[in-house]
């Protein structure tokens with residue numbers, strides 16, 4: 710290695726060092742945290758009417774899902790709705806009093822029954 714090569718190599722090392730030092734001392738990207746609020750869609754729909762069945766459905770069917778879970782199903786016969794309400798009660802542990810099961814099934818049949 711002659712002197713010219715040594716000086717070039719030293720220059721390169723210094724340049725790399727200078728670039729590294731510049732990188733280290735440059736101010737970090739400022740991160741600004743802001744509060745934000747997100748409005749989640751909420752369901753305001755309830756089962757229609759003020760019959761005993763509508764009241765029971767509103768009391769016992771909306772704690773886990775929306776009215777849409779019922780209204781977006783195909784129309785079913787009365788027996789099928791009874792099975793459905795019992796499924797919610799027995800399989801999913803919906804706290805539906807036994808004497809409300811048939812009332813709810815009849816009511817849902819009246820709004821989503823097979824005509």
Ligand code: HEC
Nearest residue numbers: 769770772773774778779782793794797801802803804813
């Ligand atoms: C304890 C919670 C809970 C309650 C209370 C509840 N459900 Fe459900 N329901 C569920 C769950 C969980 C599913 C979804 C099951 C799935 O994804 O397969 C469901 C699904 C449904 C479905 C869609 C079809 C099906 O069988 O999956 C219908 C219809 C339904 N519920 C009706 C009702 C009615 C009517 C009531 C009131 C009598 C009710 N639910 C109360 C938990 C509940």
